Amino acid sequence: MEVCGSSNPTLREFGSEQNLLSRPDGSSSFVQGDTSVLAGVYGPAEVKVSKEIYDRATLEVVIQTKVGLPSVKERAREQCVRETCEAALLSTLNPRSSLTLILQVVHDDGSLLACFLNAACMALMDAGLPMSCLFAGVTCAIDGDGRIIIDPSAVQEKESRALMTFAIDSKERRVMMSSTKGSFTVHELHQCVAISQKASDNIFEFYRESVRRRYSKSV
Amino acid sequence: MPESITDSKPEKVVCGPGLRGILRHKQPNLYWIDSQQRRYVPSKGENVIGVVTAKSGDIFKVDIGGSEQASLSYLAFEGATKRNRPNVQVGDLVYSQLIVANKDMEPELVCIDSCGRANGLGVFGADGLLFKVSLGLVRRLLAPQSEIAKDLEKMFPFEMVVGMNGRVWVKAKTIQQTLIVANLLESCENMTAQQRQTLFRRVADGSI
Numbered sequence: 001m002e003v004c005g006s007s008n009p010t011l012r013e014f015g016s017e018q019n020l021l022s023r024p025d026g027s028s029s030f031v032q033g034d035t036s037v038l039a040g041v042y043g044p045a046e047v048k049v050s051k052e053i054y055d056r057a058t059l060e061v062v063i064q065t066k067v068g069l070p071s072v073k074e075r076a077r078e079q080c081v082r083e084t085c086e087a088a089l090l091s092t093l094n095p096r097s098s099l100t101l102i103l104q105v106v107h108d109d110g111s112l113l114a115c116f117l118n119a120a121c122m123a124l125m126d127a128g129l130p131m132s133c134l135f136a137g138v139t140c141a142i143d144g145d146g147r148i149i150i151d152p153s154a155v156q157e158k159e160s161r162a163l164m165t166f167a168i169d170s171k172e173r174r175v176m177m178s179s180t181k182g183s184f185t186v187h188e189l190h191q192c193v194a195i196s197q198k199a200s201d202n203i204f205e206f207y208r209e210s211v212r213r214r215y216s217k218s219v
Numbered sequence: 220m221p222e223s224i225t226d227s228k229p230e231k232v233v234c235g236p237g238l239r240g241i242l243r244h245k246q247p248n249l250y251w252i253d254s255q256q257r258r259y260v261p262s263k264g265e266n267v268i269g270v271v272t273a274k275s276g277d278i279f280k281v282d283i284g285g286s287e288q289a290s291l292s293y294l295a296f297e298g299a300t301k302r303n304r305p306n307v308q309v310g311d312l313v314y315s316q317l318i319v320a321n322k323d324m325e326p327e328l329v330c331i332d333s334c335g336r337a338n339g340l341g342v343f344g345a346d347g348l349l350f351k352v353s354l355g356l357v358r359r360l361l362a363p364q365s366e367i368a369k370d371l372e373k374m375f376p377f378e379m380v381v382g383m384n385g386r387v388w389v390k391a392k393t394i395q396q397t398l399i400v401a402n403l404l405e406s407c408e409n410m411t412a413q414q415r416q417t418l419f420r421r422v423a424d425g426s427i
Contacts (some may be wrong), residue, residue, distance in 0.1 A: 018257075025256070025257045025258040026257070042258075043258065043286070044258060044260065044285075044286040045286055046286055046287060046288075047257070049285070093322065094260070094286060095322055095323060096286070096287070096323075097286035097287070098286075125239060125256065127256065127257070128239070128240075128254050128255070128256035128258075130238075140227060162359075211239055213254075214253070214255075215240060215241050
């Protein structure tokens, strides 16, 4: 939302709820501004022989659109999310099993891929799957005047010259995945990475707070 | 922290990987992390409730809620011999212990202890109700001196079987009472002790 020239990047208002579905092993909803995603995780469950990997779990990510059938765009996003989750999950601890992550778009108002990543991380946490680190998704847009907008809305995305989404890990704030569109300079890319890393701190702080709140009752 | 630890050289302790939850401590120096999962990952020595899904030759296939079906030999029942097979049908519930549980191998169950006695294990549950709760709640129920179990017992007599795989079977005198117990247990998941006791008191009074 915020136009960044300043040192302190702010995201749109975000929130989440965990464990809201009864059937999946882990579930979460993640809301960023008007963008909203619902995630469900199943697993470690039985795996089809054709998909079985002998030394680690098979992760499948499915994105369900609001209307219509999933297209190439969804497939590309599925791959982004899957590869990020695979990097974070310690899938060798559950070999020959399947993990299925379903992401349902509730409303798309920009920064959807970042919202997918955040919802996925919350759902994986809820399922209690072993992970080497957490991850957060942050989207940056560069508008016509070269200003960097963090967590853009759909309108801001449309007007932007370049759009980048990064997955940042919680341990060293490194970039785990990046997905970019449009043209930008190397300097702009570095700037966006730095801003995203800074913005991810808010999300990680939020993760910590929500886990604390969740477990506060069973102490 | 006990002195025995502080006296010794400080060592680097690696915790994890991938742990989130409440760090719990028990004297003298046992630490563990409590979490609220729903999917069971078999671990050796735990007692679980399984559902027999298939009979093939000399083993039964049992669904214990893990990523793979467990196998249960027909000889692993009390008094079973090659000529005297146990009477187990597909769909039966078995309370059994995991003797092989390993991420690379199929889990294996037995319904006898090391002396060959059933010791509470075996086929059970002619009627009653089986339902699933989170693994965190099961651990709380099975903890010695469990407050939840104590509070429930005060209301009316009932039978309960709790498997470490998140399955709970209950049977009370009437179906209504069975359902009350089941619903109360399911609602315990996200309640503080005080909220739980108020709810139980209201149910016991008959106001709900």
